[in-house]
Amino acid sequence: MYPDPDHSFVLACQEAGSGGLDGPFRGLYDRYKDRVYNVCFRITGNASDALDASQETFGILYRKIGEFRFHSRFSSWVYRIAVNASIDLKRRQSSRRFASLEWASESGDSPGRSQDVLDENIEMPMASASRHELEREVQLAITRLSPKLRAITVLRYVENLSYEEIAEALDISIGTVKSRLARAHDALDRELGPVLHKHYLG
Amino acid sequence: MTAPSEPSTCREWRDACFDSEAAFGPGSSPGAGHGSECAACADWWGRQCRLVAAFRDLQRSAAPAALDQRLGSEQLAAARTRAVLEHLSVLHAPAVLDRLVGEEISGQPGTTVGRFATDLARLQAPAALERALADSAAIADEPAAAAREFRTSIPGGLRRRWIGAAGALAAGLLALVVLRAGSDEPNYRFEVVELDAAQLREQSPLGFRFADAVSGGAVAVRAALGESPAGGGRK
Numbered sequence: 001m002y003p004d005p006d007h008s009f010v011l012a013c014q015e016a017g018s019g020g021l022d023g024p025f026r027g028l029y030d031r032y033k034d035r036v037y038n039v040c041f042r043i044t045g046n047a048s049d050a051l052d053a054s055q056e057t058f059g060i061l062y063r064k065i066g067e068f069r070f071h072s073r074f075s076s077w078v079y080r081i082a083v084n085a086s087i088d089l090k091r092r093q094s095s096r097r098f099a100s101l102e103w104a105s106e107s108g109d110s111p112g113r114s115q116d117v118l119d120e121n122i123e124m125p126m127a128s129a130s131r132h133e134l135e136r137e138v139q140l141a142i143t144r145l146s147p148k149l150r151a152i153t154v155l156r157y158v159e160n161l162s163y164e165e166i167a168e169a170l171d172i173s174i175g176t177v178k179s180r181l182a183r184a185h186d187a188l189d190r191e192l193g194p195v196l197h198k199h200y201l202g
Numbered sequence: 203m204t205a206p207s208e209p210s211t212c213r214e215w216r217d218a219c220f221d222s223e224a225a226f227g228p229g230s231s232p233g234a235g236h237g238s239e240c241a242a243c244a245d246w247w248g249r250q251c252r253l254v255a256a257f258r259d260l261q262r263s264a265a266p267a268a269l270d271q272r273l274g275s276e277q278l279a280a281a282r283t284r285a286v287l288e289h290l291s292v293l294h295a296p297a298v299l300d301r302l303v304g305e306e307i308s309g310q311p312g313t314t315v316g317r318f319a320t321d322l323a324r325l326q327a328p329a330a331l332e333r334a335l336a337d338s339a340a341i342a343d344e345p346a347a348a349a350r351e352f353r354t355s356i357p358g359g360l361r362r363r364w365i366g367a368a369g370a371l372a373a374g375l376l377a378l379v380v381l382r383a384g385s386d387e388p389n390y391r392f393e394v395v396e397l398d399a400a401q402l403r404e405q406s407p408l409g410f411r412f413a414d415a416v417s418g419g420a421v422a423v424r425a426a427l428g429e430s431p432a433g434g435g436r437k
């Protein structure tokens with residue numbers, strides 16, 4: 001198996017059984033809280049939802065850590081829970097819009113690109129963008145992606161995970177990681193091309 | 203970009219770029235071949251590099267302190283629930299369960315029916331019923347008086363036989379009506395029989411216990427004395 005850097009932390013939690021944030025779980029929480037919060041923030045697109053999704057993520061981790069058997073990296077498990085908590089939260093908020101996307105099903109990874117961007121009618125970003133505006137436009141473009149592409153983009157470019165780590169976290173093949181990443185680039189290029197050109201090339 | 207009219211080699215070349223995890227990163231290049239020969243793909247490569255740079259430049263936030271507080275309270279609540287569950291005392295089955303299970307598995311249906319029927323709560327008639335009866339008795343005073351006269355003028359034994367015969371006649375007529383009306387229906391066969399209490403106890407212990415329970419013990423008394431009918435039965 002993997003030389004999991006979280007091995008001793010997880011074992012300590014499993015042996016202690018409970019103890020809240022004052023027990024061994026504190027070690028894992030401190031290692032992951034920023035990573036989880038950033039993933040949740042970039043997928044949900046706002047601080048309030050990110051807080052809710054982060055809380056849910058750590059609640060699940062705390063309750064289920066006794067069942068973790070190191071069949072994957074612990075970090076992959078954490079990312080998977082965080083991604084799912086964020087997507088589920090957004091889906092609950094706008095279940096009607098997301099109804100046909102079926103995030104949980106891996107079989108729907110069709111080559112069609114029309115679903116990659118959720119809302120085609122959103123106005124194009126303004127060409128002149130300050131640093132702060134650029135940040136906002138990038139976040140908006142992520143939020144407009146479908147849940148699958150949003151997850152892959154955030155794990156790849158916000159968390160800098162390798163293809164292998166992403167494949168493990170999302171339980172998909174490396175080939176699927178590459179094809180989804182290519183689709184995400186297509187959609188983001190359409191959304192952000194002009195504003196990025198302006199920002200980086202003046 | 204990705205317009206359908208684009209040559210397939212461009213699409214293939216761009217897809218192949220994603221085979222390398224280092225693509226579009228700092229210091230990466232489109233390499234020799236299609237990437238440097240095709241202006242559209244060279245331009246595309248530049249856009250992807252800027253895209254990745256924009257992501258790299260995204261501000262990373264620290265988890266807010268509110269998350270600590272929320273998790274603290276969530277885990278406090280979980281700990282409280284666990285403490286409550288741990289202190290719940292273990293309940294022991296009551297001794298009566300032994301007897302009930304014994305009856306259940308001994309296959310004596312009479313025992314069970316008797317127990318449930320005799321346990322039926324006996325309700326007291328509400329006072330409003332008494333008032334309503336008094337009112338209706340006053341309105342129908344004349345027929346009621348005639349009925350009372352009829353009842354008291356006939357000896358008890360004869361009256362019971364009359365009522366028994368009338369009951370049997372009514373049941374027989376009902377059976378006849380059912381048989382006549384349902385010529386196309388499944389052929390239910392009703393037979394009105396009259397059993398005394400002792401016969402009922404021998405032929406149908408279940409029916410005997412039920413009749414005894416409903417009559418408040420009168421049927422058992424009659425069976426013991428071996429006198430009058432216990433009632434009609436249906437087969």
Ligand SMILES: [Zn+2]
Nearest residue numbers: 212240242243
């Ligand atoms: Zn080309």
